[in-house]
Amino acid sequence: MDDGETILSVDDLRKQFDGIVAVDDVTARFYEDELHAIIGPNGAGKTTFFNLLTGALTPTSGTIVFDGEEITGVPPSEIARRGLIRSYQVTKLFDGLSVLENVAVAVQTNENSYNFWGKAPPEITDRAHEILERVDLAPKADTLASNLSHGEQRTLEIAVALGTDPKLLLLDEPTSGMSPEETRDVIQLIGELRRDLPIILIEHKMSVVNEVADRILVLHNGKKIADDVPDAVRQDREVRRVYLEGTA
Ligand SMILES: Nc1ncnc2c1ncn2[C@@H]1O[C@H](COP(=O)(O)OP(=O)(O)OP(=O)(O)O)[C@@H](O)[C@H]1O
Numbered sequence: 001m002d003d004g005e006t007i008l009s010v011d012d013l014r015k016q017f018d019g020i021v022a023v024d025d026v027t028a029r030f031y032e033d034e035l036h037a038i039i040g041p042n043g044a045g046k047t048t049f050f051n052l053l054t055g056a057l058t059p060t061s062g063t064i065v066f067d068g069e070e071i072t073g074v075p076p077s078e079i080a081r082r083g084l085i086r087s088y089q090v091t092k093l094f095d096g097l098s099v100l101e102n103v104a105v106a107v108q109t110n111e112n113s114y115n116f117w118g119k120a121p122p123e124i125t126d127r128a129h130e131i132l133e134r135v136d137l138a139p140k141a142d143t144l145a146s147n148l149s150h151g152e153q154r155t156l157e158i159a160v161a162l163g164t165d166p167k168l169l170l171l172d173e174p175t176s177g178m179s180p181e182e183t184r185d186v187i188q189l190i191g192e193l194r195r196d197l198p199i200i201l202i203e204h205k206m207s208v209v210n211e212v213a214d215r216i217l218v219l220h221n222g223k224k225i226a227d228d229v230p231d232a233v234r235q236d237r238e239v240r241r242v243y244l245e246g247t248a
Pocket residue numbers: 017020021022040041042043044045046047048049
């Protein structure tokens with residue numbers, strides 16, 4: 001199933017920290033119309049892989065092409081400006097701002113018209129409201145971000161990411177620390193977003209991966225050991241061995 005448009009390709013991507021090869025010559029294609037999940041045991045290299053994509057880390061070698069242009073070595077702010085967006089951790093939210101204001105800041109920053117001290121123009125607030133409706137946080141628009149539940153804060157992170165109008169959204173364990181109900185809501189949200197937005201998801205919970213992923217890339221000790229549709233990955237000998245070994 002590799003006939004869709006490629007939104008992101010990595011070739012021989014490598015990141016070495018002193019003696020540790022965190023990402024070991026990974027080559028992979030990510031397609032516009034598919035939700036890709038990246039799984040792997042602790043220390044497999046998933047977070048490092050994301051950090052290479054966003055420019056937070058510079059690869060030791062290899063290339064990354066996003067939306068038809070090479071982004072290897074491009075500064076993180078420029079990569080984000082081009083639309084490769086990682087949903088930030090809760091700590092990146094502005095606690096003292098309302099839910100609506102947090103999203104409005106993202107929308108405004110994206111439009112290069114951000115003015116911290118001024119009131120957001122109506123079109124910015126309208127766009128922020130639309131996004132809150134989409135993620136089901138509209139009833140909390142005026143609540144301070146710090147007063148949201150953990151699950152709501154994680155959903156707000158996704159809303160903030162959407163505020164920047166991404167072309168590709170990277171989600172790093174979006175359901176971590178969530179209750180089963182919150183997890184269900186986020187799975188549903190991801191299912192809706194992916195209809196018109198390419199998503200790459202790092203996820204530990206196989207129940208989440210099974211529900212949303214079209215393709216699964218499996219990393220182990222920095223190496224790609226599988227990259228296929230979920231059924232094929234579940235049957236893959238090497239994947240089974242790695243998970244059954246108890247290293248997961
Ligand atoms: N800044 C760093 N300096 C040295 N080693 C690092 C650094 N960042 C990551 N590593 C090492 O690289 C390897 C891959 O780590 P990484 O965090 O990418 O894995 P992961 O798959 O995201 O793990 P987890 O599921 O536990 O979050 C690990 O051995 C880790 O200790």
